[in-house]
Amino acid sequence: MRVAVLALVLITACSGGGANGDASDVFIAFNDSFSPFRTWTMVHDELTDPDGTLPAGVAGPRDQYINKLPPPGSTEFPIGTIIVEVRTDSGKIFVSVKRGGDFNSAGAVNWEYFELQENPVKYLWRGLGPPLGDTYGGDPNGCNNCHRACAANDYICSPKLQLSSF
Numbered sequence: 626m627r628v629a630v631l632a633l634v635l636i637t638a639c640s641g642g643g644a645n646g647d648a649s650d651v652f653i654a655f656n657d658s659f660s661p662f663r664t665w666t667m668v669h670d671e672l673t674d675p676d677g678t679l680p681a682g683v684a685g686p687r688d689q690y691i692n693k694l695p696p697p698g699s700t701e702f703p704i705g706t707i708i709v710e711v712r713t714d715s716g717k718i719f720v721s722v723k724r725g726g727d728f729n730s731a732g733a734v735n736w737e738y739f740e741l742q743e744n745p746v747k748y749l750w751r752g753l754g755p756p757l758g759d760t761y762g763g764d765p766n767g768c769n770n771c772h773r774a775c776a777a778n779d780y781i782c783s784p785k786l787q788l789s790s791f
Contacts, residue, residue, distance in 0.1 A: 651726035652705040654737070656747040659720065662709040665690040668785040683771065686713040689783055695791050701779040702788070708781065709741070718743065721772075721781065729753055732769030733780035 667690050674684035692707040702708075704725035711718050720739040729736055732753060740749045740759075750756050754767020775782040 650704065651728075652722070652724055654707065654722045654724070654739070654751075656745075658707060658722075659709065659739075659741055659748070660746045662690045662692070662707070662746070665692050665709075666694060668783075670783055670785045672782070672784070679771065687711060688713055689786065691786065695788060697791050699788055699791060702781065704735070708783075708786065720748075721768075729769070733772035733776075736772065736780050738768040
């Protein structure tokens with residue numbers, strides 16, 4: 626009986642959550658979703674901050690891996706898009722996942738954030754931003770503050786991952 630209840634809960638949780646939702650409306654990432662990231666399309670990026678407006682530690686060199694490029698002419702990244710950012714100066718690994726289902730509706734809509742470790746690849750935290758007491762790039766307010774500024778590019782700030790370039 627417990628197995629049947631658990632299966633029903635999992636099916637409901639992944640279904641999109643509403644009367645109009647279906648499985649294609651939501652993507653839930655698990656540790657195995659990230660394990661092949663070093664085989665994906667990679668771009669090297671150097672985020673600069675000439676005006677000094679970014680939180681400390683956000684600017685700098687990074688290798689970004691994307692699991693699937695959006696179709697040409699897209700105005701948003703498809704649900705299920707995973708962008709892994711390896712900070713080449715610190716070795717920290719952060720991820721943006723296009724989750725869908727109106728997740729993060731008050732921030733970078735439909736995006737969930739993660740920090741990963743390698744060997745084995747698994748996430749250290751997931752959600753709207755780092756857990757209390759942890760930071761990304763020195764910003765104690767999490768990931769949404771910066772990513773909201775990139776709403777025109779579906780909340781992805783990378784100069785090398787602009788939707789207009791696909």
